[in-house]
Amino acid sequence: MAQKKRTERIEILDGMRVLAIFMVMLFHYYSAFGASYYQYAFKPPQLFNEGYLGVQLFFVISGFVITLTLTKCSSFVEFMKKRFLRLIPAMLICSLLTFSLLRLVDSNNLFPVSKSFANLLISNTFIPPALPNTFFGVKLAYIDGAYWSLACELQFYLLAGLFYFFSPKSFLRNYAVFAILSAVLYAIINAAMGYDFFSPLIGTKVFLEIRTLSTDFLVFHHHLWFLMGIVINKLYFQKYNQPLLLLLLAIVVLQIVFLKTLYPILFTLLVLLLFLLFLYKPQLLAFLANKVLVKVGIASYSIYLIHQYVGVVVINRLSPYFGSWNFVIxxxxxxxxxxFGVMSYKYLEYPLGKQLHKLVFKQMAKVPVGVEV
Known part of the structure; x- marks a missing residue:
């Protein structure tokens, strides 16, 4: 069987990104905030309440794509430079827009954290504000609450890069062991049984400090989603590798054990089905490779960064003019x-990323617009 080229863009994944970003937007625009932010004449469907799970779909896609990106880098430093060069332009543009727009139009002061210059700065470092808050007693926050997932992504990049360049051939085995153990440990530390077991051994104060610190490293909480993506990447190039299939199923079972509640469990099974179709019946998902969807999928990072607080303020300000029809906003x-995302990527982020790439790598090579998104 001929090997697939690792440089080809996998457009179905872009379509999946559109599914993920729309899920998250439906959640934030219809369910995530209370009546003081927006109120509709009808009760939104329960499915909208579960739209936050779109972030987990992003994590699975990220696990797949980052595994591919690692194979195209010669060192950990090169890999991390490329990741930052991908993240920085959109973050700079969207965080500045959020900061500026909310200072101008958030007259109801729905999101005061977005008006802080200090929060703008910390958001652009990709450092979780909880870390300096814990160690230095400051009160920083993300300029938009949706940014929490970026810190999680960056933690994954760091860990995946370290594991890969330590031993490329053993990457999957080593990272799978680490990801599963860390996910189990995180679950135990943040469960009642963890408190009951560890508190008598190390003291309640020390245990609670460890628990608080663990929440600053959310990659451990979401590790199994990233690991699913890594395994799916390996299956993409070795479709009938039975040990890989068994590992994927084991990860899904463990994920279900952790999730416990119905809708997240159903979502996990749907994600599994989606990627099995992607692997073995991609023709059934050909609609996700539609040109418009691909463009939106490529821009989904920008859309994610700008959508939440700006969008909620727009809904809040415009609702009086729409009355009972405000659900269309x-x-x-x-x-x-x-x-906006498509235009921002084409005319702002990509050109800025290209210039930064030349500056950092001191060469005129074109920034790839491939799967490295």
Missing amino acids: PMLLMLGLSF
Whole structure:
């Protein structure tokens, strides 16, 4: 069987990104905030309440893509430089827009954290604000609460890069062991049984400090999603490798044990089904490779960064003019921000990333617009 080229863009994944970002937007625009932010004449469907799980779909895609990116880098330093060069332009543009727009239009002061210059700065470092808050007693926050997942992504990049360049051939085995053990340990530390077991051994104060610190490293909580993506990447190039299939199923079972509740469990099974179709019946997902969806998928990072607080403020300010029809505002926002994301990527982020790439790598090579997103 011929090997697939590792340089080809996998457009179905871009379509999946659109599914993920729309899930998250539906959640934030219809369910995540209370009546003081927005109120509709009808009760949103329960599925909208579960839209936050779109972030987990992003994590699975990230596990797949980062595994591919690692194979195209010659060192850990090169890998991390490329990741930062991908993240920085959109973060700079979208965080500045959020900061500026909310200072101008958030007259109801729904999101005061977005008006802080200190929060703008800490957000652009990709450092979880909880870390300096814990160690230095400051009160920093993300300029948009959705940014929490970026710190989680960056922690994954660091760990995946270290494990890969320590031993490329043993990457999957080593990272799978680490990810599963860390996910189990995180679950124990943050469960009642962990408190009951460890508190008498190390003292309640020390244990609670460890528990608080663990929440600053959310990659451990979400590790199994990233690991699913890594295994799916390996299966993409070795479709009938039975040990890999068994490992994927084992990860899904363990994930279900941790999740416990119905909708997240159903979501996990749907994600498994989606990627099995991606691996073995990709023709059934060909609609996800639609040109418009691909463009929106490539821009989904920008859309994610700008959508939450800006979008909620827009809904809040415009709702009095729409009355009982204010439920259409989120739909218009989803379309408008998708357009913004595509334009921002094409005319701002990509050119800025290209210039930064030349500066950092001191060469004129074109920044790849491939799967490295």
